[in-house]
Amino acid sequence: MRGEATRQLILSAAERLFAEHGISAVPLRDIGAEAGQRNHAAVQYHFGDREALVTAIMESRGSESELERADLVAGLMLGGVAPTVADVVSAFVRPLAIHIRPDNHYLAFLSLFITEEGGYEGLTNQGVHTGASVITLRALLARLVPDVPAAVLDERWWVTLTSAVHTLARYQAAQLKRAQPVKIDVLIDDLVVYLAAGLVAPTVPGDPRVVAAD
Known part of the structure; x- marks a missing residue:
């Protein structure tokens, strides 16, 4: 359940940042930080790469x-x-x-x-x-x-x-x-x-x- 909650936080943060700045302009680590994740590799861990996200x-x-x-x-x-x-x-x-x-x-x-x-x-x-x-x-x-x-x-x-x-x-x-x-x-x-x-x-x-x- 915690893993799914983290995925949803990342999805929400990514959607907003992508909408505001462009798909390719936002570093994945910024998405993780916006989602409250201390691990800089949190996005890669849950989704793999930008395309998968x-x-x-x-x-x-x-x-x-x-x-x-x-x-x-x-x-x-x-x-x-x-x-x-x-x-x-x-x-x-x-x-x-x-x-x-x-x-x-x-x-x-x-x-x-x-x-x-x-x-x-x-x-x-x-x-x-x-x-x-x-x-x-x-x-x-x-x-x-x-x-x-x-x-x-x-x-x-x-x-x-x-x-x-x-x-x-x-x-x-x-x-x-x-x-x-x-x-x-x-x-x-x-x-x-x-x-x-x-x-x-x-x-x-x-x-x-x-x-x-x-």
Whole structure:
């Protein structure tokens, strides 16, 4: 139990420091000190290295969103009403918004991380599991938008996920600076409509991905 408590302290400290200073800018020993560990090698002992620590943060926080998202996806798949593209986007965005809490720095951390990795798809390249529900949403989207070539839809989907993270992180940062952003429920509703419109937008004439699909 003490070992697990120490892991949680380290995860919390790492998430906050990474969110404030960047993933690669924070020495592991500083994370251990912030977590109240006198042993300079405490982080390495519990997590091994920086990459494993980052993955642990992703999986810990991601599982919180996944629990809520799984229920939303089940409702889309089993409900009596045919889902829309906006429903798919909403099922991704809303479970992310649960992290907008004073003691939670996950969105700022995730925003920085996907920027460093060149987009949300970089997470999978790092071996981070994005969750079965996200995969299901992508498959459902393909059925709802059959006229958009798969390669184009893939890119638009990654842009959708990335934009959602950045927008929510920016909203939370505005809150911390005592700004007066729009209420979160209004922001989410507008974000869902905006991103859904992008997914079904007409393709660009001459796009080689469209030509290849034809």
